[in-house]
Amino acid sequence: xxxxxAFEREPARRVFASEFRETRYQFxxxxxxxxxxxxxxxxGIRSNRIFVVGTLTEKQRQGEQNIFYRGRVIDPTGTFFIMxxxxxxxxxxxxxxxxxxxFVAVVGxxxxxxxxxxxxxxxxxxxxxxVVDRETRDLWVLDTARETLDRLDVFGTTEDSRKAQxxxxxxxxxxxKIVYDALTQIQM
Amino acid sequence: MYVMNLSEVTxxxxxKLESSGAQPDRQKIESRxxxxxxxxxxxxAEAERTVTGDLAxxxxxxxxxxxxxxxRPINEIVPGEWVxxxxxxxxxxxxxxxxxxxxxxIADSSGAMRFVxxxxxxxPAMGYGHWYRIESAVVDEYRGTPNLKIHSGTxxxxxxxxIPFIPSITPIMELKPGVGSVxxxxxxxxxxxxxxxxxxxxxxxxxxxxxxxxxxxxxKEKLEPDGVYNxxxxxxxxxxxxxxxALNTAMYIADEGDIEVGRNATEIxxxxxxxxxxxxxxxxxxxxxxxxxxxxxxxxxxxxxxPNFRYDLRLKAVLDDGERARNVLMxxxxxxxxxxxxxxxAISIAESNPLGMDEIFYRVRNSVLGRYYTxxxxxxxxxMLVDSCTPVTFKPQELATLxxxxxxxxx
Ligand SMILES: [Zn+2]
Numbered sequence: 001x002x003x004x005x006a007f008e009r010e011p012a013r014r015v016f017a018s019e020f021r022e023t024r025y026q027f028x029x030x031x032x033x034x035x036x037x038x039x040x041x042x043x044g045i046r047s048n049r050i051f052v053v054g055t056l057t058e059k060q061r062q063g064e065q066n067i068f069y070r071g072r073v074i075d076p077t078g079t080f081f082i083m084x085x086x087x088x089x090x091x092x093x094x095x096x097x098x099x100x101x102x103f104v105a106v107v108g109x110x111x112x113x114x115x116x117x118x119x120x121x122x123x124x125x126x127x128x129x130x131v132v133d134r135e136t137r138d139l140w141v142l143d144t145a146r147e148t149l150d151r152l153d154v155f156g157t158t159e160d161s162r163k164a165q166x167x168x169x170x171x172x173x174x175x176x177k178i179v180y181d182a183l184t185q186i187q188m
Numbered sequence: 189m190y191v192m193n194l195s196e197v198t199x200x201x202x203x204k205l206e207s208s209g210a211q212p213d214r215q216k217i218e219s220r221x222x223x224x225x226x227x228x229x230x231x232x233a234e235a236e237r238t239v240t241g242d243l244a245x246x247x248x249x250x251x252x253x254x255x256x257x258x259x260r261p262i263n264e265i266v267p268g269e270w271v272x273x274x275x276x277x278x279x280x281x282x283x284x285x286x287x288x289x290x291x292x293x294i295a296d297s298s299g300a301m302r303f304v305x306x307x308x309x310x311x312p313a314m315g316y317g318h319w320y321r322i323e324s325a326v327v328d329e330y331r332g333t334p335n336l337k338i339h340s341g342t343x344x345x346x347x348x349x350x351i352p353f354i355p356s357i358t359p360i361m362e363l364k365p366g367v368g369s370v371x372x373x374x375x376x377x378x379x380x381x382x383x384x385x386x387x388x389x390x391x392x393x394x395x396x397x398x399x400x401x402x403x404x405x406x407x408k409e410k411l412e413p414d415g416v417y418n419x420x421x422x423x424x425x426x427x428x429x430x431x432x433x434a435l436n437t438a439m440y441i442a443d444e445g446d447i448e449v450g451r452n453a454t455e456i457x458x459x460x461x462x463x464x465x466x467x468x469x470x471x472x473x474x475x476x477x478x479x480x481x482x483x484x485x486x487x488x489x490x491x492x493x494x495p496n497f498r499y500d501l502r503l504k505a506v507l508d509d510g511e512r513a514r515n516v517l518m519x520x521x522x523x524x525x526x527x528x529x530x531x532x533x534a535i536s537i538a539e540s541n542p543l544g545m546d547e548i549f550y551r552v553r554n555s556v557l558g559r560y561y562t563x564x565x566x567x568x569x570x571x572m573l574v575d576s577c578t579p580v581t582f583k584p585q586e587l588a589t590l591x592x593x594x595x596x597x598x599x
Contacts, residue, residue, distance in 0.1 A: 009506060009513040012461050051459050051508065053558065105558020107461045128462070130557040138582050139560045143459070145590045147510045180594035186587055 012051035012107055014144035015041050017078035018178055020050070024120045025167040026112050039110045042168040043151040043175050044161025049109055050124065052080050053132060053140035056104045059095055069095045071129075073106060076141060076185040077178055081123040082106055091126035098131055105132045105140075138186050145179045152176060194221050197236045204240065210247040217243065228352045238297050238353070263299030265336075267329040273336075274321045275300075276350055277314050278421045279437040290314065293367050293421050293437055294322070294336065297353035300367040300421050301327075303336035311344050319350035333366035333424075355420045359395035361566065363431055368424045370433070372398075373447040377413045386410060390575070391419075391433065392449030396566055397575065399432040408436065416443045430519075430566075430573045454572065455564040457580060458509035460556050467504050468549035469534045471497035499535050503552060507563055507572075515571040516563055522577050527555045 019042055026039045038046040054073040061069055068085035069092060084091040091108070098104065108124040115121060152172045155161045164170050198218040205212040220239050224230040230238070241261070260271050278300060280292035290305040290313055303325075305311060314320055323343040325336050338344065355369040363370070375397065376390035386402045387410045400422075402408055411417060422438035424431055470481045473488040474496050480488050481500075488494050503518040503526070524530050529537075534548045541547040560580035565573045 009462075009515075011511055011513045012459070012508050014510045051461055051510070051558075105459070107558070128557060130554060132558045135582050136559050139580055140459075142582075142586055142590060143510065143560070145594065149590070149593050176594050180591065183587060183591050183594060 010036065010047075010049045012049045013041070013045055013047040014140070014147040015043075015047070015050055015052075016144055016148065016178060016182055017052075017054075017073075017075045017080050019043060019077075019148070019175065020080060020110070021078055021122055022168065023110065023122050024112065025163070026110075039112060040160055040164050040167065041151075042164055042170045043148055043172075044155055044158060044164035044170070045151055046160050047110060049107065049127075051140075052106045052108075052124065053103065053137045054080065054106075055137075056082075056095075056098060056100050056102050056129075058100055059098070061096075068092065071095060073104060073124075075144075076182040080106070081121070082108070082126050082129070083111070083123050084126040084129065088125065088127055091128050094129045095126070098129065103132050103134055103137050105130050105136065141182055141186055145183050148175060148179050193232055194218055194225065197221055197232060201236065201240050201243065205243055205247060205249070208247075208249045210243075210249060212243060212247070224354075228354060230351055230353070234351045241298070242356075261298035262294070262296050262301050265301065265327050265334055267327050267334050270324055270326050271336075272321070272323045273325070274319065274347060274350065276319050277316050278355075278439070280314075280316050281437055292316075294320070295353075295355065295367075295421065297351070297356075299356065300369075301334055301336050302330070302367060302423070303338060305338040306340075309338050309340045309342060311338060311340075311342060314344065314346075319347040321345050321347055333364070357418070360391070360393045360398045361395035363398065363424050363433075365424050365426045365431065367421055367437070368433070369418075369420045369438075370398075370422070371416070371418050371443065371447070373416045373449060374411045374413050375449055377411075389413075393447055394450045396450055396454065398566075399430075400435055401432060402435045405436055411435075411440065412442070416445055416447055417441060418443050454566060455562060456507055456509060456514060456572070457560070457562040458507045458514075459558065459560050460505050461508040461513065461558070462506035463549075463553040463557050464504040464506070465549075467502060468552045469531075469538050469545045470500050470502060472500050474498055499531060501531050501534055501548075501552075503556065505556065507561065516565075516574050517571050518563075518574045518577060522574060523552065526561075526577060526579075527552050 022042050023039050026037055028037050029035050036048045038048050040046050052073060054075040057072050057074055059069055059071040066086060068083060071082040073080040073082055084095045106124060106126050107128045108126040111123050111125045113121055152175055155172050198214055201217050202212045202214050217239060221235050224235040224238060225232060260273055262273055262275060265271055275294040275296040278293050278295045283291055287307050288304055289307040292303060293300050294303050325338050325342045327334050327336055357371050358368050360370055370393060372391040372393045374389060375392045378389045380388060384404050386404045386408055388401045390397050391400045417440045419438050419440045423434040425434055473480045473482055473491055473494050475491045478491060482488055482494060482497050486494050486497055501520040501523040503523050505516050506513050507516045520531055538545045538548050561577050562580055563574045563577045565575040
């Protein structure tokens with residue numbers, strides 16, 4: 001990474017829920033307190049922000065003092081768990097107003113945490129949540145399919161994908177199948 | 189007769205550049221020399237100086253540029269200097285102020301610059317198309333561009349007809365505020381919304397596009413749609429960080445041929461992932477040439493409190509294609525069409541709603557955030573200034589292509 005890349009906003013990566021759910025590896029770029037945290041997805045790209053479009057099927061308001069919302073966003077492959085807390089007031093105000101079910105676009109940061117029984121849970125800390133339409137959802141599936149296939153095309157040749165291979169033992173054909181299945185759901 | 193001489197000169201220029209590590213193209217040097225000498229009647233010594241200077245700049249070798257006495261090429265002058273120049277008056281524009289006797293554009297073979305003559309300077313008026321030596325003028329900055337001030341300490345002397353030169357053409361994407369010459373095609377002819385305006389639209393060359401305007405004035409003619417023109421000495425103005433060309437100072441001549449207008453290089457498609465504060469309805473400083481957006485308290489960072497602000501709509505956002513996140517800036521017309529709200533409606537909503545201008549921010553945000561757009565425009569200071577923006581639509585062909593890529597045998 002070049003130094004000036006640090007000042008450029010990180011792109012929001014496109015990833016399907018079934019791949020996102022498998023994510024467990026994270027690392028910090030640099031030693032600085034403010035250095036960004038990245039996860040590496042199984043198809044081999046680092047990410048500290050993602051863009052998701054799907055159906056918000058449920059939301060729950062939680063917490064007494066520190067109010068936050070949990071939500072579930074469904075894509076053709078599975079479920080994203082969304083969190084919106086007071087640290088991101090914009091996202092919290094937005095989700096509070098949305099009536100489920102609704103097509104939503106979520107921009108947020110991948111968040112990994114270990115449960116007491118040693119399981120790794122992956123969620124999205126939302127920066128914003130907005131209501132969109134079905135066409136936007138379909139466009140996102142195409143976009144995410146394309147980005148995932150692009151990653152698979154160079155799998156094993158990039159630093160991040162070699163790391164993914166090491167951490168996850170990724171089988172590219174499995175992810176091609178996931179992409180294919182996701183695409184076939186658009187036509188319905 | 190000078191064939192011999194030209195090849196000698198070519199050789200001399202090439203060696204000079206080669207000794208500085210450059211690899212010049214001899215054929216190109218000779219054809220440039222020939223063009224100056226044969227087509228423009230430039231003498232060989234001056235042609236050698238001009239071509240050497242041009243190539244030195246192109247190869248980034250500033251030390252090669254010859255300087256004769258204290259005379260300065262116009263394109264090297266920066267604000268804050270006292271200068272002596274020799275140039276030709278290529279444009280004169282009417283003065284609207286009694287304190288200004290004359291203003292216009294003076295040019296030499298290196299470039300062109302606006303000038304202003306104060307009435308108090310009490311110097312003879314300069315004539316269009318004539319050459320002058322101007323000693324001890326001062327260069328300052330006017331709206332971000334160098335401007336030559338002719339004051340009472342300046343000496344002006346008319347010269348013999350100077351050396352003919354061709355105005356140097358600048359690619360549109362490399363124009364800077366000031367004076368510029370372009371070879372461009374008229375690609376859009378827009379409706380004129382102002383009674384003083386003769387024509388406005390979009391010009392394009394291989395490098396990009398730029399808005400142009402011609403104000404009504406005796407003798408000024410419209411450009412033909414799709415026509416290709418050599419436009420010499422237009423004023424390059426900056427407004428909200430975006431450049432435009434005013435052709436009233438310019439001479440424009442229809443040219444042969446066509447231009448493949450370069451627009452695709454700056455087209456991006458992606459999801460709009462962030463709407464920044466300062467989007468929606470804003471207030472702008474009314475002081476001429478300022479136009480900064482005002483704070484909530486109607487405060488301009490330069491002109492302080494401005495109660496007679498004017499409203500505007502804009503969108504500052506991030507368009508993200510999954511590989512790169514880019515800042516984009518859209519002006520009123522695009523915001524109106526993307527959000528489906530006119531400036532007038534936005535003002536009346538803001539003035540009657542308890543949330544005021546925030547209400548417009550939310551409406552703008554809610555209608556664009558998370559959606560896919562294709563935007564094109566020019567890059568300026570790390571931001572795309574969007575000329576056109578259209579929502580992306582679903583194309584079954586793309587689905588078919590991706591299904592093939594993912595491997596259809598899976599079912
Ligand atoms: Zn101001």
